[in-house]
Amino acid sequence: MAGLTFTIAATDGAARTGAIRLARGIVRTPAFMPVGTAGTVKALYMDQVKALGADIILGNTYHLMLRPGAERVAALGGLHTFARWGGPILTDSGGFQVMSLAQLRKLDESGVTFQSHIDGATYTLTPERSLEIQALLDSDIRMQLDECIALPASRAEVERAMRLSLRWAERSKAAFGRPEGRALFGIVQGGDDAELRLESAAGLAAIGFDGYAIGGLAVGEPQDVMLQMLEVTMPALPATAPRYLMGVGTPEDIIESVKRGVDMFDCVMPTRAGRHGVAYTRFGKINLKNARHADDPRPLDETSDCPATRDYSRAYLHHLMKSGEMLGAMLLSWNNLAYYEGLMAAIRAAIAAAAYDDFRAETKAGWAAGDMPAHG
Amino acid sequence: MAGLTFTIAATDGAARTGAIRLARGIVRTPAFMPVGTAGTVKALYMDQVKALGADIILGNTYHLMLRPGAERVAALGGLHTFARWGGPILTDSGGFQVMSLAQLRKLDESGVTFQSHIDGATYTLTPERSLEIQALLDSDIRMQLDECIALPASRAEVERAMRLSLRWAERSKAAFGRPEGRALFGIVQGGDDAELRLESAAGLAAIGFDGYAIGGLAVGEPQDVMLQMLEVTMPALPATAPRYLMGVGTPEDIIESVKRGVDMFDCVMPTRAGRHGVAYTRFGKINLKNARHADDPRPLDETSDCPATRDYSRAYLHHLMKSGEMLGAMLLSWNNLAYYEGLMAAIRAAIAAAAYDDFRAETKAGWAAGDMPAHG
Numbered sequence: 001m002a003g004l005t006f007t008i009a010a011t012d013g014a015a016r017t018g019a020i021r022l023a024r025g026i027v028r029t030p031a032f033m034p035v036g037t038a039g040t041v042k043a044l045y046m047d048q049v050k051a052l053g054a055d056i057i058l059g060n061t062y063h064l065m066l067r068p069g070a071e072r073v074a075a076l077g078g079l080h081t082f083a084r085w086g087g088p089i090l091t092d093s094g095g096f097q098v099m100s101l102a103q104l105r106k107l108d109e110s111g112v113t114f115q116s117h118i119d120g121a122t123y124t125l126t127p128e129r130s131l132e133i134q135a136l137l138d139s140d141i142r143m144q145l146d147e148c149i150a151l152p153a154s155r156a157e158v159e160r161a162m163r164l165s166l167r168w169a170e171r172s173k174a175a176f177g178r179p180e181g182r183a184l185f186g187i188v189q190g191g192d193d194a195e196l197r198l199e200s201a202a203g204l205a206a207i208g209f210d211g212y213a214i215g216g217l218a219v220g221e222p223q224d225v226m227l228q229m230l231e232v233t234m235p236a237l238p239a240t241a242p243r244y245l246m247g248v249g250t251p252e253d254i255i256e257s258v259k260r261g262v263d264m265f266d267c268v269m270p271t272r273a274g275r276h277g278v279a280y281t282r283f284g285k286i287n288l289k290n291a292r293h294a295d296d297p298r299p300l301d302e303t304s305d306c307p308a309t310r311d312y313s314r315a316y317l318h319h320l321m322k323s324g325e326m327l328g329a330m331l332l333s334w335n336n337l338a339y340y341e342g343l344m345a346a347i348r349a350a351i352a353a354a355a356y357d358d359f360r361a362e363t364k365a366g367w368a369a370g371d372m373p374a375h376g
Numbered sequence: 377m378a379g380l381t382f383t384i385a386a387t388d389g390a391a392r393t394g395a396i397r398l399a400r401g402i403v404r405t406p407a408f409m410p411v412g413t414a415g416t417v418k419a420l421y422m423d424q425v426k427a428l429g430a431d432i433i434l435g436n437t438y439h440l441m442l443r444p445g446a447e448r449v450a451a452l453g454g455l456h457t458f459a460r461w462g463g464p465i466l467t468d469s470g471g472f473q474v475m476s477l478a479q480l481r482k483l484d485e486s487g488v489t490f491q492s493h494i495d496g497a498t499y500t501l502t503p504e505r506s507l508e509i510q511a512l513l514d515s516d517i518r519m520q521l522d523e524c525i526a527l528p529a530s531r532a533e534v535e536r537a538m539r540l541s542l543r544w545a546e547r548s549k550a551a552f553g554r555p556e557g558r559a560l561f562g563i564v565q566g567g568d569d570a571e572l573r574l575e576s577a578a579g580l581a582a583i584g585f586d587g588y589a590i591g592g593l594a595v596g597e598p599q600d601v602m603l604q605m606l607e608v609t610m611p612a613l614p615a616t617a618p619r620y621l622m623g624v625g626t627p628e629d630i631i632e633s634v635k636r637g638v639d640m641f642d643c644v645m646p647t648r649a650g651r652h653g654v655a656y657t658r659f660g661k662i663n664l665k666n667a668r669h670a671d672d673p674r675p676l677d678e679t680s681d682c683p684a685t686r687d688y689s690r691a692y693l694h695h696l697m698k699s700g701e702m703l704g705a706m707l708l709s710w711n712n713l714a715y716y717e718g719l720m721a722a723i724r725a726a727i728a729a730a731a732y733d734d735f736r737a738e739t740k741a742g743w744a745a746g747d748m749p750a751h752g
Binding site: 039042043045077083294315316320323327 | 414415416418419420421443444448451452453458459460670671673687688689691692694695696698699701702703705706
């Protein structure tokens with residue numbers, strides 16, 4: 001397969017930095033992909049997302065297939081035209097949201113039938129249909145359909161889902177075909193069981209993909225279990241392919257996962273937290289709804305390049321959130337995505353400088369020191 | 377009083393165009409003032425508001441006194457610093473929202489006592505306290521406290537409220553003092569009664585204000601009643617002072633009111649309609665929630681300079697509104713304010729060219745012709 005070219009420019013321990021070359025652009029790694037659920041990164045203009053340094057965004061097959069519909073998006077010129085994002089887009093398979101959002105799911109060997117959470121209409125998602133939808137959206141990186149189960153779960157259940165996901169991986173690759181300049185990733189499953197994770201990784205590597213995702217983590221298990229699974233899985237994946245940890249995570253999750261060799265991340269956290277009044281900063285998480293900010297004329301962080309972070313007082317942000325004003329969500333989503341993308345840029349620079357452990361320690365110390373003392 | 381300098385550059389019939397010079401900037405008239413209710417023009421960044429050509433915004437005393445509180449805003453450097461708007465700001469007196477939003481109102485000669493719609497706390501608003509709050513906010517144009525009643529109402533009731541408003545006008549002027557570079561407007565009341573309107577206008581002119589507002593219109597009466605009241609009132613107001621029609625209105629209301637000599641407007645309509653999926657355009661009002669737009673790749677108006685109007689497909693806007701995505705409200709509020717501010721610029725140019733009636737007829741014909749035929 002040659003849907004992408006992945007170049008590793010530097011490594012520092014298991015951490016690596018480089019670039020994924022795709023038909024629509026270059027993704028600097030380690031990369032954080034803002035989540036554009038339904039064709040919009042919530043509360044932000046795409047111009048802002050781009051300016052923050054995001055090279056690639058994620059689109060959710062589940063949401064887009066239900067509304068506005070994949071065939072409609074295709075008729076409108078594909079997801080890039082529809083959502084006005086010219087760079088690379090990764091689409092997930094839809095499987096994860098079917099499990100978490102849809103009603104009346106019925107899963108069997110062929111795929112999953114479910115009712116839309118929007119209007120109750122019945123849909124079927126198979127590996128073939130998922131890849132067909134992703135082709136209609138014309139995403140740059142496409143994901144195999146898998147079954148992602150919540151943890152804790154019995155070993156038998158984890159094993160069953162992992163084996164099914166492997167069989168779906170084969171069908172997904174066949175359904176993907178060989179579209180010019182488009183890439184397909186397989187997804188490692190296996191829950192919190194090292195043996196099953198290794199079986200999954202080996203099975204996927206044998207099938208052969210442009211990149212490998214680690215799924216089924218950050219679904220309720222402790223962070224140390226997640227990191228342990230990464231340590232087990234990474235050596236079993238082809239070193240020359242990009243590795244994508246799905247749905248992760250907090251800034252600390254990202255820092256720890258990069259240390260273990262992960263190249264790509266996505267998470268709704270920066271935009272979701274922003275809508276709920278929480279800011280990610282170099283001082284750690286700050287809840288702007290807290291009354292301590294009500295009279296504070298200082299910005300979140302005067303040293304930032306992001307206008308949302310540097311130019312608006314905490315008192316104003318507090319007021320906007322308490323008043324339910326949309327601008328509050330707009331500014332905090334902007335701040336948070338700026339923080340995430342800035343973190344990724346710093347991570348890449350630290351790896352390139354062979355100083356990742358120092359960077360990691362300093363960043364975590366900054367969070368641990370906490371927010372500046374209250375004003376006045 | 378000399379809180380402002382008003383220069384009329386050109387007239388065309390009763391319509392006039394010119395500039396109001398204030399300490400914080402120049403307001404080109406006729407002017408539309410975007411409403412920044414609680415220190416934010418909803419769903420827009422202030423940079424966008426400025427770039428659209430707005431010279432002045434409005435802040436609501438009622439909302440700001442309840443949250444975050446006028447004393448707090450003052451301690452934070454005033455409303456301009458708080459909301460990051462460097463140009464002129466007009467604040468209303470709070471009276472209108474007390475009547476429309478607050479609970480358990482008790483009005484007497486001294487003022488009005490009410491309970492906050494947010495937390496039920498009791499507040500008192502008198503002419504003196506309203507001007508004190510507006511001074512704490514440090515707005516550039518301040519409004520007298522008045523009593524605005526809904527129409528229809530009995531003549532006795534309209535007369536009582538108008539006379540009370542006149543007495544409050546005197547007290548407001550005394551309370552205003554003579555702050556350097558700040559202006560005070562009186563408010564004409566009198567409902568739909570020409571005689572009472574004239575008495576109110578004459579009374580205010582005798583007291584003397586920097587500008588004169590027409591209040592108590594667009595509160596439920598037919599448009600022709602509103603325009604008739606303008607025709608009665610305008611000649612009774614000092615021709616050399618700005619005239620502000622409060623809370624108005626639709627683009628057609630504005631065009632008709634300018635013809636009758638109004639210089640300033642404010643209305644929540646562009647941003648409120650935007651949040652509800654309605655776009656103002658040269659084709660008239662367009663409801664983006666309508667299914668006719670679902671497959672339409674065309675923008676709202678490809679001839680516009682506003683990115684929201686020119687660069688986003690109707691299909692995408694439809695999708696965003698149907699999905700409840702914040703970006704939909706952001707884009708349509710942007711489009712709508714662009715339309716309003718563009719309309720004001722065109723109005724000013726038409727008056728300067730002594731071609732206002734032609735402009736008015738062409739603009740109304742464009743609305744009447746309606747939206748472009750459905751796609752495909």
